[in-house]
Amino acid sequence: MSTFTADAFALLANGTSLPWAEIPEWPAAEFVRVTAGELERGGRLCAWFGVPEGAATRLVAVLAFDAGNTLAVGRSEPVTGSYPSLTALCPQAHLFEREVFEQHGLVPEGHPWLKPVRKGAGDAPANGEFFRVEGREVHEVAVGPVHAGIIEPGHFRFQCAGEEVLHLEIALGYQHRGIEAALAGGPHRRTMSQMEVVAGDSTIAHSTAYASICEGLSGVEVPLRTQWLRALALELERLANHTGDIGALAGDVAFLPTSSACGKIRGDFLNLTALLCGNRFGRGWVRPGGHPLDLDAARSATLLKRLHGALADVGQAADWFWEAASVRARFEGVGTVSARQAGELGLVGLAARACGLVRDVRFDHPAGWYRFAQAPVAVWPSGDVYARARVRWLEIQRSGQFLDEQLGLPPDDEPATALGGAQGDALCVSLVEGWRGEVCHVALTDGAGRFRRYKIVDPSFHNWMGLAMALRGQAVSDFPICNKSFNLSYCGFDL
Amino acid sequence: MLAFDTIAHRLKRGCETIAYPKGPAPALPDRHGGGLRVEAAKCADGCAACVPVCPTEAIARAAGGAVALDLGRCLFCGACVAACPSQAIVRTNDHRLAVRRREDLMLGAPGAEEARLAAALDEKLRKLFGRSLRLRQVSAGGCAACEADTNVLGTIGWDLSRFGIQFVASPRHADGLLVTGPVSRNMELALRKTWDAVSDPRIVIAVGACAISGGPFAGHPEVRDGAGAVLPVDLFIPGCPPHPLTILDGMLRLLGRLEHDRKPVTLAS
DSSP states (O other): OOTTSOSSSEEEOTTOEEEGGGSOEEOHHHHHHHHHHHHHTTOEEEEEEEEEETTEEEEEEEEEETTTTEEEEEEEOOBOSEEEOSTTTOGGGHHHHHHHHHHHOOEEETOTTOOOSSOEETTEEOOOOOOOOOSTTEEEEEEOSSOSSSOOOOEEEEEEETTEEEEEEEEOOTTOOOHHHHHTTOOOTTHHHHHHTSSGGGHHHHHHHHHHHHHHHHTOOOOHHHHHHHHHHHHHHHHHHHHHHHHHHHHHTTOHHHHHHHHHHHHHHHHHHHHHHSSTTOTTTOBTTBOSSOOOHHHHHHHHHHHHHHHHHHHHHHHHHHHOHHHHHHHTTSSOOOHHHHHHHTOOHHHHHTTTOOOOHHHHSOOGGGGTOOOOOOOOSSOSHHHHHHHHHHHHHHHHHHHHHHTTOOOOOOOOOOOOOOOTTEEEEEEEEOSSSEEEEEEEEOTTSSEEEEEEEOHHHHHHHHHHHHHTTSBGGGHHHHHHHHOOOHHHHHO | OHHHHHHHHHHHHOOOSOOTTTSOOOOOOTTTOOSEEEOGGGSOTTOOTTTTTOTTOOEEOOTTSOOEEETTTOOOOOHHHHHOTTSSEEEOOOOOOOBSSGGGGEEOSTTOSSOOOOOOOOHHHHHHHTTOEEEEEEESSOOSHHHHHHHGGGSTTTOGGGGTEEEOSOGGGOSEEEEESSOBHHHHHHHHHHHHTSOSSOEEEEESHHHHHOGGGTTOTTBOSSGGGTSOOSEEEOSSSOOHHHHHHHHHHHTTSOTTOOSOOOOOO
């Protein structure tokens, strides 16, 4: 077997399912060792979660072998109490193991920082103790959960020596709405609506991942036109958010021309999504099995015309931005994450690509329309705020070109195939490259084809630690631009 | 060069702020549909086709009773409109949806076919806030969409500050809160503390289905089913998320700046 794929785990492709019984299993300690071995071979941890089995829990690992374009799954035998920590071998497992600890009470022995992830204690998250740096000159800065802008809540705890940040710990959970727990026994009547608001700025990414799960479990290939429409919507979502972020970054360094222009242009892109489906965030656009709303030729022409206008506007606003030495000076060398750190932490999406890693689900694990049409992967090597802004700008151009080309190539409409019943006792994995990065949904069905366990991994779950590392050795006053350069989701993390 | 370019560009584009409310309101996207109108009298006997298609159980019809739709739980997905065989539930294409009382979002009964649009604050509060309202926004389990479409009101296209409305960084500087999200239990304490830090007199605006009723999360043990469970709400703005125009309309209505604009829009045939 090539080194591009897993050695011991079962293989599957993005958007497909396999019987639960066919997934190889090991005793927990052995499973951790095998998983570490697979990660060592070039795998990446997409998801690590528990599945209750009686009073015990099975651990499940979903890995991506990006170079070999395959996904791989393995599981442990039921385990109770504790097991040897995977994090001790592979840092990218750190939050996953904390989550399993919180959800199932399994203790990963040897985990360096074991505490809850999002669970409530009374009427606030159970954040417990924060890591503290001791010393006469050291002081602590606590920010949040309520922040200064119109933005979601989270808590940031800095350990500083003067201006310099020695350590940042990020405590989340404030947005926890119980989405995963509510999925047990589903899909339910409101499941689709909940999927659209897992992270409200990534409605298309999450709802596409969910629709793919439903389709993968029932073995249905949706009409090409549905796949095409989903790709259009996903790229519009990327355009709107990247444009908003460029504007917000400009605002944070007081470069107002780009800031004010992008604030409006972001709305122009959102309005293109609304032209498709009525809702600026794409709600109602993606449904399992087909497309409830179509894009006829006249609407497509309107969309293309307005798209060109918005792209020209954002190009102009970006030109001012990149030409200004004052902007470049504030972004270069600030909040740097190395490619090695990004790899070890398992960063995904634009945060990883801004460290020079070629990591993009659309390219590595293409599903749906991306099997036929791709935008080049945009990479920038420097790992700093500049790189994260730069990758956004590159992707605005690539997504714009993609839409420009693809709008002219509508596949014929075919009748939607009715979704059959979902396969029972099967596991299905779906990855979608949302604008932040890899959205991962994993469903395990019971004998009747209902959800026995549904795991959602928003890209923010991988990337918050990247922000914490970016702040090390940085001035605390640079936190706003560092934070904005990642612009991670709180609710996508908190679920 | 840069300074010249940007200035020239700005001059060329001119003012990009919408003319509303002095001019006409911008049109909603044609597939948006605006609000809903429910005429329970039009329902066929025993028909409850709309009830099971609603993702948030916003529609109820008790045996022998009339259909009632709670616009505060509604995600405006349109499934009920599509399911209704007798056009008892239709889209209004009207962006105006904000109300002062929770019950004003219950639709269906004669005289209550549409949302009963918000009345202005009383004279004393209008005097205080009518030309200068400072709000602190608290997202309490919000998905970032209501937040984004509130935030957009500050951009050049909407220019909220021309009405004297501004979002501020501290509750100490605020005249009230604008709450989004179903109020996750994990945010309850932070929300209460933020509220406590706002001095009297103060107001609360609940934006979006989540903040009004819990929306798609209503009944989850992890949420409080909306801001009303924790704070006294003065203005409810429904939607998922409400269109920015709907949010702006609600705020202006509350401040008594749209008093002339109370009658329902005539339905397009």
